[in-house]
Amino acid sequence: MANRINKVNFHCVTNNTAHRTIEITRKQLIVRRGQPFLLTLEMVQPFSVRDTLLLTVETGSAPSERHGTRSQFGNPSAKYTSDAKAIWKYEIDRSAVLERGIVALSVTPPTDAPVGKYSLSAMTHGETRNLGTLVVLFNPWCSGDWVYLPDDRERQEYVMNEEGTVYIGTSHYIGSQPWIFGQFEEEMVDICLKILDANLKHRKDPAGDTSARCNPVYVSRVISAMLNSNDYEGVLVGRWDGNYSDGCSPTCWTSSVSILQRWFQNRCNPVTYGQCWVFATVMCTVMRFFGIPCRVVTNFQSAHDSNNTLAIDEYYNDYGVRSKEASESVWNFHVWVEGWMKRPDLMKGGIYDGWQVLDPTPQEESEGVFCCGPAPVNAILRGDTDVKYDVPFVYAEVNADIVKWMISTNGSKKKMYTDSMSVGQSISTKAVDSWKRVDITDSYKHREGSAEERAIFKRAVRMNSKEGQGDIEEAPQYVEMKIKEETKAINGQDIKLRLKLSSKDHTNKVLSVRVNAQAMRYNGNPADNILNKVQHVTLLSGQDVAIPIQIPFADYSKYMVNCDSIKVSAVASDSDEYYQTETNITLEQPVISMKVLYPVHVNHEMTLEVEFKNPLNERLRNCSLTVIGCGLFKSDYIQSDLGEVEPKATLKLKITTTPYRAGLKTVVADFDCSSFRDIKSSCIVDVKP
Numbered sequence: 001m002a003n004r005i006n007k008v009n010f011h012c013v014t015n016n017t018a019h020r021t022i023e024i025t026r027k028q029l030i031v032r033r034g035q036p037f038l039l040t041l042e043m044v045q046p047f048s049v050r051d052t053l054l055l056t057v058e059t060g061s062a063p064s065e066r067h068g069t070r071s072q073f074g075n076p077s078a079k080y081t082s083d084a085k086a087i088w089k090y091e092i093d094r095s096a097v098l099e100r101g102i103v104a105l106s107v108t109p110p111t112d113a114p115v116g117k118y119s120l121s122a123m124t125h126g127e128t129r130n131l132g133t134l135v136v137l138f139n140p141w142c143s144g145d146w147v148y149l150p151d152d153r154e155r156q157e158y159v160m161n162e163e164g165t166v167y168i169g170t171s172h173y174i175g176s177q178p179w180i181f182g183q184f185e186e187e188m189v190d191i192c193l194k195i196l197d198a199n200l201k202h203r204k205d206p207a208g209d210t211s212a213r214c215n216p217v218y219v220s221r222v223i224s225a226m227l228n229s230n231d232y233e234g235v236l237v238g239r240w241d242g243n244y245s246d247g248c249s250p251t252c253w254t255s256s257v258s259i260l261q262r263w264f265q266n267r268c269n270p271v272t273y274g275q276c277w278v279f280a281t282v283m284c285t286v287m288r289f290f291g292i293p294c295r296v297v298t299n300f301q302s303a304h305d306s307n308n309t310l311a312i313d314e315y316y317n318d319y320g321v322r323s324k325e326a327s328e329s330v331w332n333f334h335v336w337v338e339g340w341m342k343r344p345d346l347m348k349g350g351i352y353d354g355w356q357v358l359d360p361t362p363q364e365e366s367e368g369v370f371c372c373g374p375a376p377v378n379a380i381l382r383g384d385t386d387v388k389y390d391v392p393f394v395y396a397e398v399n400a401d402i403v404k405w406m407i408s409t410n411g412s413k414k415k416m417y418t419d420s421m422s423v424g425q426s427i428s429t430k431a432v433d434s435w436k437r438v439d440i441t442d443s444y445k446h447r448e449g450s451a452e453e454r455a456i457f458k459r460a461v462r463m464n465s466k467e468g469q470g471d472i473e474e475a476p477q478y479v480e481m482k483i484k485e486e487t488k489a490i491n492g493q494d495i496k497l498r499l500k501l502s503s504k505d506h507t508n509k510v511l512s513v514r515v516n517a518q519a520m521r522y523n524g525n526p527a528d529n530i531l532n533k534v535q536h537v538t539l540l541s542g543q544d545v546a547i548p549i550q551i552p553f554a555d556y557s558k559y560m561v562n563c564d565s566i567k568v569s570a571v572a573s574d575s576d577e578y579y580q581t582e583t584n585i586t587l588e589q590p591v592i593s594m595k596v597l598y599p600v601h602v603n604h605e606m607t608l609e610v611e612f613k614n615p616l617n618e619r620l621r622n623c624s625l626t627v628i629g630c631g632l633f634k635s636d637y638i639q640s641d642l643g644e645v646e647p648k649a650t651l652k653l654k655i656t657t658t659p660y661r662a663g664l665k666t667v668v669a670d671f672d673c674s675s676f677r678d679i680k681s682s683c684i685v686d687v688k689p
Helices: 010-017 151-162 188-197 200-204 206-212 216-224 256-265 276-290 377-382 391-399 452-463 555-560
Strands: 005-009 029-033 038-041 053-058 068-077 088-090 102-108 118-122 128-139 163-170 173-180 236-238 271-272 294-302 312-315 327-343 356-360 401-407 413-419 426-430 437-439 479-485 495-503 509-520 526-537 544-551 565-574 577-585 592-596 606-613 624-628 638-641 650-657 662-672 679-686
Touching: 005 128, 010 029, 010 038, 038 068, 053 102, 068 088, 088 173, 151 276, 163 271, 163 401, 163 426, 173 256, 173 606, 173 638, 173 662, 173 679, 188 216, 188 256, 188 276, 200 206, 216 276, 216 356, 236 276, 256 271, 256 276, 256 495, 271 276, 276 294, 276 327, 276 577, 312 327, 312 413, 356 377, 377 391, 391 401, 391 452, 401 577, 426 544, 437 544, 479 577, 495 509, 495 526, 495 565, 495 577, 509 544, 509 555, 526 544, 526 555, 544 565, 592 662, 592 679, 606 624, 606 662, 606 679, 638 650
Parallel strands: 029 128, 236 271, 312 401
Antiparallel strands: 005 038, 038 102, 053 068, 053 118, 088 102, 118 128, 163 173, 294 327, 294 426, 327 356, 401 413, 426 437, 479 495, 495 544, 509 526, 509 565, 565 577, 592 606, 606 650, 624 638, 624 662, 662 679
């Protein structure tokens, strides 16, 4: 009589705890490759190590050993062809009691196994039984995996942390925004696997695509393409024109979970709308789910160079007004992610291993698809623009020069000067084990203006530019101009600045000074003019002149609800010479305060108090509040019927929810109204067992 399998135990809780996936689920087996897991089969009869027991794992629609998507292993030992990949194995575990038919197996997925969902079956003496399914992820704890990250503190931050910070604003006004990644929410399993299956490469070649999922370089590139909707069934629609009435404004989001749930529940129809930090944070969620260490990075003064010249042309008229939307621009900030992985595909002795830039924001096509990366950070530092993928584009984002031109009324243009110092400032990411900001600019570029930085830049220009342009000699600047704040720029108050002009030669000058303020979108494109003023001053040789600038709240308020900063520029002209300076101001927003009223325990109702004081002498209309937190709210808590808040009045709300996971959790609130757009706040909740 054949010895049959009577019962199967996947030990989901034990295995998922060991594989650090217990936060996702206790009901489904989710393991990491290169690490054994326990599987127990209870047989009808006693079992001998000589008895037949073959396990088979399969993934994808056309599994094969040649593609590494099928493996049969056990006793008798399987015979593999020479081109077989991703060979699994098992050993009898010491917890087995074979004489009672309890066969405990220690099963190990290989370090080159494709990630994804597998079926598992067993054959005993000619009888085959389906045992169930399991999910295999990358393993940054395993030294044989391409995503191995040696430092455990970094693994906790870049794989396990479900909460983080995105840095926004400008290089002089760096702000932060809390974000819920939520990669371990239970529905992330189906959502993230669907992202892989929905990609164009899978539809064209499902067998090849599933096989290639062994490679984090390939998987991360697929994720980068799938997070935008420019090609096919992607997650997010990008929009930057300020018109979001048929969807959600990009600033309203506080969580990747909300976006991914909408995409999945709406049959993979793209979610409206996203901008760079939204694309990047959602990608970080998906990368961390799959086990690829990932962090969100902000580049301030980020260049968008669409023609590979490493130069961004900016045009002004003699009023100092920037021209409207252009194909190339310098963004106040741009957010991408870095994924940690080896790059054996580049075969350079490992010099390109480590952090790789990946950018899902749809800016330019890469090999016919809107995606970017992985581009090795070390290749960007070295100026190796011939390295895959998309290093020239990312190199330009952190290194391009800005060339400023004056357009006269007759249409002629005159070059004012080249700014080789501003692009690529304060490149920032969240610190490990801390909410502090870490400046990682030195990993992308050598010190600005140093001999090494300029030499690498010139080499990159020669490699990239079809025109082979080099440095252009410029006339010296005889007038130095700077704009400084007199007081902190706070939304709801007048903005007070001072323009200082300094003579740098030995002649007196009569200057026509034109000051302009424009409401700006964060991608470097102007939206509206706020202020224009003209003044004539006499600048004596070697002397300074100061001109006060004031922008009343009444003048800028209606523009700044839908804009990100105020660009204040000044152009001084002396006959045929032009001098220009500018500053980009981000307004400080009012604060939301949150606090937990009582001690919090898992599966017991908790109360959160939210408070907001209206700082204005005008009524706030259309007020709404959104609150979310991993392990605290199953979905977004939204209260959109808050009505109006009277001038100088305080809004207080009490919100109740029932936490379903213990530990330190972050709750994030978003307050929106007629005068202030999507103000964020967060607080830590200690959920006791």
